[in-house]
Amino acid sequence: MKYKQLLSVALLLAGMSAGAQTTQKLDLQGETPVIAGTVYLQRFDNKTFNTIDSAKIKNGKFSFRTSLKLPELYGLSLDTTGPNLYVFLDQRKVKVKLDSAAYYSHSEVSGSALQDQFNAFKKLEDVNISEYIKDHSTSLVSAYLLYRNYAYRLTPDEIEQNIQLLDTSLHHTPYVKTLQAYKEVLRTVAIGKKAPDFTANDPEGKPVKLSDDHHKYVLIDFWASWCGPCRRENPNVVAAFQQYKDKGFAVFGVSLDESKEKWIKAIEKDQLHWTQVSDLKYWKSEIAKTYGVRAIPANFLIDENGIIVAKNLRGEELLQKLNELLNK
Incomplete structure (x- = not known):
């Protein structure tokens, strides 16, 4: 197995204790095929990145000498609204070749032992x-x-x-x-617990409360227009809704979108004709935080008393559970 084969490589990496994290001046030298523009240095914070510094690109080269807490995970990007190259920075001099391909997939980082370990992990299986x-x-x-x-x-x-x-x-x-x-x-939010109640706005800006839904079973469905796996799972939720809506089943969609326009467009395109709400806060969604949602799609099936009876049902599993509950 590759894990055993590559383990020796990771074990060679030294000086990687996080206990030594201190504020130090970063020494990062970079190059990019982009001749002119800006590179943004961003701090990772709970699944989002926040810009903390920027550097001008001159003849395809850039550098950062920012004071940072090291070692830590940071991001480099050519666009503050786009994806980032994830970079683990430690106390060493780092060199980056920041490719401009999608998601910086051909970029290279050298000089960071932590980054070497992270890259080695991504090659492991099982x-x-x-x-x-x-x-x-x-x-x-x-x-x-x-x-x-x-x-x-x-x-x-x-x-x-x-x-x-x-x-x-x-x-x-x-x-x-x-x-x-x-x-x-x-x-x-374990199975058997009462689902936390919440209120959020629907696409028309009207406040909607979860506990106002009195169906026999409600699927609280966490998704987003930007989430590929969510969009691929949506047809399964639509099929379940169509099959069981007349037997007391409903869906209560909770979107982790930021853009109201993209959210509404996805609702129409995927034909999600049930209650939809969002606080439009992306991963800072208070509802997602309350339910411990750290990956989507995610869902919670609750009964008419608001008790969680199942979690994260996908495809055929959802249909089987609804058949078990509604065709007794």
Whole structure:
């Protein structure tokens, strides 16, 4: 298995303890096929990036000497509204070849041991996150991967078990702090718990309250127009709605969009003819935070008393569960 083959490479990386994070002056030298323009340095903050500095491109070259907390994850971009090249920066001199292809897919980063480890991880197959953390317990990359790639698949107890595998030097990082709060949120929206009530605006700007829906079963469906997997799953939700709407089933869509125009256009294109609401806050959505939603599509099936009876039902699973509940 590739994990065992590449493990030795990661084990060679040294000096990667997050406990030594300090404010230092970054030494980043870059080049890009773009002759003139601007490169933006952005800080990663809970699945979003915020611009903290910029550098002019001169004859295809740029540089940053910004004072930053290192080691940490940052982003480089040619457009503040577009995607970023994810870059783990440590205390070393870093060189970046920032390609202008989609998602900077042909970019190269050298000089950062953390980035080397992150790149090695992306080549692995069938990674058991617990085993990975055991082998890289002091690495910021481990904390990040647990937070970003795995937490949404784990139970609260599994999250806590993995946190305990991390070196205590990582427990103060934003990733672990977020996970500590996240696992407690998950406990409040477990199957058998009462779904938290909320109010949000529909596409016409009218406030709509979840508890005002009195169907036998309601699917709280988290999605967004920009989410490819969501758009591919929408036909399955439409099919379930059409088949069971006359038997007491309804859908309550919650969008993580930012653009009202794109949200409304997606509703019409995908024929999502049921209640739709959004606070138009992207990943800063208060509703998503309340329900512990860190990846979409996500859904919660609740009964007429507001009790969560199932979570994250996809395709045939949704139809089977509705058949079980509504064709008794």
